[in-house]
Amino acid sequence: MGGRCGAIFVALAALALVPAVATVAEAPFYIGLFARIMVFAIAALSLDLILGYGGLVSFGHAAYFGIGAYAVGILSYYGVNDGIAHFATAFIAAAIAALFIGFVSLRTSGVYFIMITLAFGQMVYFVGIGLNEYGGDDGLNIARHSNFGAALDFDRPVVFYYFTYALLLLFLFLGGRIVRSRFGMLLQGVKSNERRMIALGFPTFRYKLAAFVMAGAVCGIAGALFANLTLFVSPSIMHWTRSGEIMMMVILGGLGSLVGPVFGAAVYLILESVLSRLTEHWQAVLGPLLILVVLFSKTGLYGIFAVSRRRSG
């Protein structure tokens, strides 16, 4: 397991150096780009928990991202700037939405599950458009960053960067524990053969719902971070194409690897950043790339680069 862990460690450690390098190179743009990458990495790894490990193809994941972002936007609109209130509200609101959506959606499976989560995602999107008080279609400007006190001043991009970085590492660590735990084994068993799991005596619905809620809640945190990154929220971040983007990051990076989606988010957003300067049809490049990666590796970029895969334990 040495090679794989080593490469992951180097990549994650390199993220810690981005602000320093960007400052020396006088290219602060990269601090924002990599903060954005990490925000979407958190969203993608939350989706990976249910998609990559549980086999639940949820096509409405951007809804929780949007709910988290709007939690910050709306609280801030009413003058509530406390960071803990912002993030707790984002987490809980996204969890409640996921509980409701999952409770209904998880009664279906396969293509019906994809369709119903997509439909719920679009419902949330249109609710966002209907929020005239909060800008409706035009979105909502956020006056201030979430306030975590003077020591954690989000007005300084570097501080926000490391806050996001710390959360990413935390979720990677917690995710790593969860997927190896009994709960994680159960989830992977459901993906492999749910009928067998039920025959063994697992009441799978409640566990799938728990995973669905965890994924939604963590994605809500990613949304709250996004609101702080851009100081603007609009319904477009909840559009179904956003759900598709998050899913592409997961698949590109590697389903069922947690770290893979981080790479997926990085590759996706760097390509977007580089190519969109050259052509507005940058997705014409991304599409074939995604096809190649999926054709050549079931586990995405993670599977291609981590050739030294060996079973651990």
Next chain:
Amino acid sequence: MAETLLETAGLTKRFGGLVATGEVSLSVAPGEIHAVIGPNGAGKTTLIGQLSGELIPDSGSIRFAGADISRLGPARRAALGIARSFQITSIFREFTTLDNVALAIQARAGHSFRFWRAARQDASLRDPAFAALGVVGLAGRADLPAGSLAHGEKRALELAMALATGPRLLLLDEPMAGMGPEESASMVRLLAGLKGRFSIVLVEHDMDAVFALADRITVMVYGRVIASAEPAAIRADPEVRRAYLGEEGG
């Protein structure tokens, strides 16, 4: 303890106009191997489906250990101690052989809302799983992906998983299906070794296996029970011979 572990009364399941099982009544005593035989389409798998809870009967009742379980879902019944193997091998192909059985152990070890401790390092799951593999002769295959096992080994793994859930009743749907003579013989030995420790409902086409193992045989034809008796009586029953055994040539 009740005299019978499992008892069905008037179990009926229709698919459209087809009566898959009609008024099936049978009982299984503790420790008994109760074989269910019959030509293809006789409703044997439908019967297993209703006993395991994947199918809910249209009418009739199922009592297990004195309680009515007719309306319980499959997970609840498994938790009560009814384990099954599938006609078409059903395992977790991507997992190792040991992981497969460890999941079965986990199923009986209370809830799985446990998020912290690594399951693959949990001796309370791994040790009994390894022991169960030993019982079916797969200890040497513990670390291989289950999908890479030979057909007979996969069938044995399914049996190990069923045993690992700590059942009182095993529902075995054609455990010898697709097996060569040697594999069949070793499965018969395996099942004979379990005799008396579990009640078993055995659906099987291999008549040598059935007559070697069964304490009692129920014969189904077109969804109905035409006979239910000891093996010797079944062998001698003219109606059974006409309906079924004769066609098999002995």
